[in-house]
Amino acid sequence: MNLKKKITAALTAAALSVSLTFGAPVASADAGTIIGVGSVLIGASQKNAALNKQIRYYDESEQGRLELYDAFKQKYGVSENGAYKAQLDRVIANLTNGVAAVDPTIKEKPYIYFVSAQSSINAACSMGHVMMVNEGTFKNITNEDEIAAIVGHEMGHGQRSHVAKGNKKALQKYVIASLAGTAVGGGELTSIIAGVAFNHSVAHGSRKYETEADLLGFDYMVNTNYNPGACAAVMQKFVELEGKSKRSSLEKIFLPSDHPDSDKRRDAYVKKLFEYSGKHVTAKDGIVTVNNKILMKVAASDTMSSAERSYFVLGNLAAAYHHGQSKEAATVQNGTVMLGNQPIITPLAGDEDAYTIAERLNSIK
Ligand SMILES: [Zn+2]
Numbered sequence: 208m209n210l211k212k213k214i215t216a217a218l219t220a221a222a223l224s225v226s227l228t229f230g231a232p233v234a235s236a237d238a239g240t241i242i243g244v245g246s247v248l249i250g251a252s253q254k255n256a257a258l259n260k261q262i263r264y265y266d267e268s269e270q271g272r273l274e275l276y277d278a279f280k281q282k283y284g285v286s287e288n289g290a291y292k293a294q295l296d297r298v299i300a301n302l303t304n305g306v307a308a309v310d311p312t313i314k315e316k317p318y319i320y321f322v323s324a325q326s327s328i329n330a331a332c333s334m335g336h337v338m339m340v341n342e343g344t345f346k347n348i349t350n351e352d353e354i355a356a357i358v359g360h361e362m363g364h365g366q367r368s369h370v371a372k373g374n375k376k377a378l379q380k381y382v383i384a385s386l387a388g389t390a391v392g393g394g395e396l397t398s399i400i401a402g403v404a405f406n407h408s409v410a411h412g413s414r415k416y417e418t419e420a421d422l423l424g425f426d427y428m429v430n431t432n433y434n435p436g437a438c439a440a441v442m443q444k445f446v447e448l449e450g451k452s453k454r455s456s457l458e459k460i461f462l463p464s465d466h467p468d469s470d471k472r473r474d475a476y477v478k479k480l481f482e483y484s485g486k487h488v489t490a491k492d493g494i495v496t497v498n499n500k501i502l503m504k505v506a507a508s509d510t511m512s513s514a515e516r517s518y519f520v521l522g523n524l525a526a527a528y529h530h531g532q533s534k535e536a537a538t539v540q541n542g543t544v545m546l547g548n549q550p551i552i553t554p555l556a557g558d559e560d561a562y563t564i565a566e567r568l569n570s571i572k
């Protein structure tokens with residue numbers, strides 16, 4: 208039931224309650240059946256208390272979050288693709304360790320998640336660390352580091368309880384204000400809250416929360432073996448998909464209209480990578496620079512544009528600088544340019560050869 212219908216139903220129930228409650232005292236069992244158990248006049252503070260209790264139930268209790276998990280599976284369907292499920296298991300396990308490095312509370316409330324049967328590129332995190340990633344995400348994004356960047360963003364929402372916080376505000380606004388001055392039975396109020404909580408139960412929506420989730424996702428990624436450049440790379444992919452008018456395939460939950468634009472989010476990640484590298488490395492339009500000198504123009508691959516792929520080179524270089532590997536020499540090992548023990552790039556057709564890149568890196572690093 209949508210919010211409007213919920214409220215309409217509630218108001219209808221409220222009207223019934225009011226008329227009966229203000230009539231003769233309920234004396235018979237029949238009358239009790241008609242008005243429903245617990246149908247009483249309650250004030251704003253009691254509505255608030257009921258609302259907070261319901262949100263806590265979904266967000267904090269094991270029973271509540273499992274209920275939400277089942278409701279999500281019911282609503283969005285569960286993918287039957289075993290490979291996608293195995294990949295999500297791996298991504299969540301890796302990121303859980305990445306989160307734990309900066310926020311150990313994740314150990315007390317591990318994520319419960321599934322691959323949904325939805326075909327759009329999307330992911331969502333609800334209350335209670337309930338998460339889903341759409342089948343369409345795996346189908347369209349074949350690079351696991353980029354999937355991890357998306358899941359890391361979701362975990363940012365989860366760790367900061369964005370949905371519970373956002374719901375509290377939304378529910379207070381819609382339920383409390385809409386029903387101000389009317390009476391709603393305790394049970395009815397609970398069911399309205401449950402309905403609204405579910406419908407408002409996916410993250411994404413406020414710019415403040417989106418920016419926070421993006422930054423947290425980066426902090427989690429750098430504590431995994433994933434390439435931190437994937438955060439910028441996946442935003443570049445979104446920019447390109449949007450540019451090709453394929454926005455419809457990017458469902459609005461991940462890209463709501465009041466959301467910071469993908470290019471701005473990408474640029475924010477590039478800035479994070481620059482800082483992570485100790486202000487040594489950046490990339491723009493496919494060109495990677497080290498200490499303000501051009502290292503290379505990165506070629507496109509079969510699955511990535513030049514710009515998207517350049518952020519992986521940037522991520523590797525940033526990691527090398529961050530971990531002190533930039534003090535070591537750049538070398539070529541089995542066709543891959545290395546900086547110390549950190550792989551930087553395996554040149555493809557269209558790139559310069561590995562030895563040329565390594566030599567230039569040694570001269571400017
Ligand atoms: Zn988000």
